[in-house]
Amino acid sequence: VEQVFKKFQIPNDLDGIVSIFCDPAAFSSFGTFEEQLKHPKIYGAFGLHPHNAKFMTNSQNLRIIECLKHSKCVALGEIGLDYH
Numbered sequence: 001v002e003q004v005f006k007k008f009q010i011p012n013d014l015d016g017i018v019s020i021f022c023d024p025a026a027f028s029s030f031g032t033f034e035e036q037l038k039h040p041k042i043y044g045a046f047g048l049h050p051h052n053a054k055f056m057t058n059s060q061n062l063r064i065i066e067c068l069k070h071s072k073c074v075a076l077g078e079i080g081l082d083y084h
Contacts, residue, residue, distance in 0.1 A: 014041060017041060019037075019042055020045045020047070021046050021067070024055055024060045027046055037072045043074045044070060044073050045077070046068060048064070050078070
């Protein structure tokens with residue numbers, strides 16, 4: 001995470017970044033969201049991209065609910081504005 005801030009020269013006066021976790025792998029036990037949210041300026045949004053809906057299970061749904069309890073979670077949902 002620190003490498004991203006150095007590589008892209010993110011301004012010091014930046015209030016924060018919302019990292020969107022919308023792939024089941026991102027919020028599974030193998031995901032990286034917990035590591036990213038350790039950074040003081042990164043916050044999380046959790047949802048499911050429609051392309052991944054066929055892979056969703058009840059246990060993954062429960063995992064999203066757990067992720068929403070994280071103190072740095074600021075949003076729920078995936079609106080799919082990728083225009084492809």
